[in-house]
Amino acid sequence: MTEFITFLQQKGFKQSTQKQIKRTVNDFFSVCRTEGISTTKKxxxxxxxxxxxxxxxxxxxxxxxxxxxYYFAFLLEDEIITSNPTNFIKIRGVKRRKLHQIFTAEELTQLADDYYNLFIKNFDDRKIKKNLRQYSFLGSQRNYCMLTFLIYQGLHTEELEKMTLDDIDLLKATVRIAADKRTNARTLNLNASQTGVLIQYIQSTRLELLQHYTEETNRLFLLSSKCKGTRKADEKHGNSFNYLKIQLQSINADITNLRQLRASVITGWIQTVGLRKAQYMAGHRYTSSTENYLPNDIEQLSDDIEKYNPF
Structure with missing residues (x-):
């Protein structure tokens, strides 16, 4: 059990949560009188x-x-068992997270195209103060590059904020996403249309943005909260991510937040590459996290799920 507690600590669980999980696991083995290695769905x-x-x-x-x-995920990670007996068991009557309106891959690509045409190709700076026009345009170019990671790799904004230049491999056309308290590390392919945007950003836009920055940094995306001065073009909206959301909402009123884009990407992955691969690509530690992005009527999708849903 000591190794399991270490596992929970590494996943970032608070001490009180660790104790609750441990109590449940001990109670389970007390009631069922079985060993972890031989535990079944029954x-x-x-x-x-x-x-x-x-x-x-x-x-x-x-x-x-x-x-x-969590316990059987620990055994699975240590290769003590070959499958998690809790998979696909769901409790009826539990209020689940309401899914966002989901956009298709084509709709996400169209969103990016519309953003480019409106805020870069046909950038209108007439309502922006002259001393802020250059920075505002650079900010839109940065936001466009960030948007490609939201719609093609389904990243969290926190992951975007922590990305460094070293995470990008242009030769292999991949991006490395570091692990954090919520997600696993993973390496994802860059989209073909994304590579040119990224090269332009790294070799030109980022270098110009760096002149507005307060310090040297290896971070890939230079955000407004770190820029010199207090009234940069997009800081009046809170921060770069909030400004990006506002820009996207001006294109599509159905967008509520940037998490909606990640939800759409993960939903698309489940449909095209399957649950397991979608779990890896999303960085989810547990299959149950990926299952949250299945349709709301999941109980009716499979006889097997119905069979293993006791309530």
Whole structure:
């Protein structure tokens, strides 16, 4: 159990959460009298039924199921087991995250094209103060480059903010995404249409933006919060990401936030490359995280899922 606690610590869980997960795992083995290496879906279902008979609410049962999922993910990572017995077990009646309106890959590409035409090719600076026009145009070029990573690699804004020049391999046309508390590290291919945009940004736009920056940095994207002065062209909107969101909303009113783009990309991956590969590409540590992007009526998609859904 000590190695499991270390596993939870490495995943960034708070001490109180670690204790709750440990209690659930110990209770599971006390009730089912089985060993981790031989645990089956039936054992997990037996334990969930035990909790239900004990009067536990579905929300509490779901928390217990999630705790078990972490434990078997630990065994799976250590190659002690070959599959996670909690996979595809879901509790009915638990309010799930509401999915954003999902855009197709074609719609995302069109969004990027519209952004380029409106804010770069036909950039209108008449309403911008003369001393801010150059920086504003550079900011739009940077935002366009960031947008390509949102719609092709499905990145978090936090991941964009932490990316460095060393993460880009133009020869192999790949980008390396570092691990953080929420996601695993992974290496993803650059989109063919993205490479030219990235080269232009690194060799020209970024160097010009660096002149407005307060310090030398290896960060790929130079954001407005680090720029000299307090009233740069896009800081009045909060920060570079918020300004990008506002720009995109002026193109498509159905956009609510930048997470919606990531949700759309992951949903598309599930449909085109499958759940497992989508999990890797999204950086999700657990299959259940990727399953959240399946359609809301997931219970009706498969007889197998129905069979393993006890409530």
């Amino acid at each position: 054992d997990v279902l037996k334990y969930l039924e035990h909790l239900k008979k004990a009067g536990k609410q579905n929300t509490t049962i779901n928390i217990s199921l999630r705790s078990l999922r």
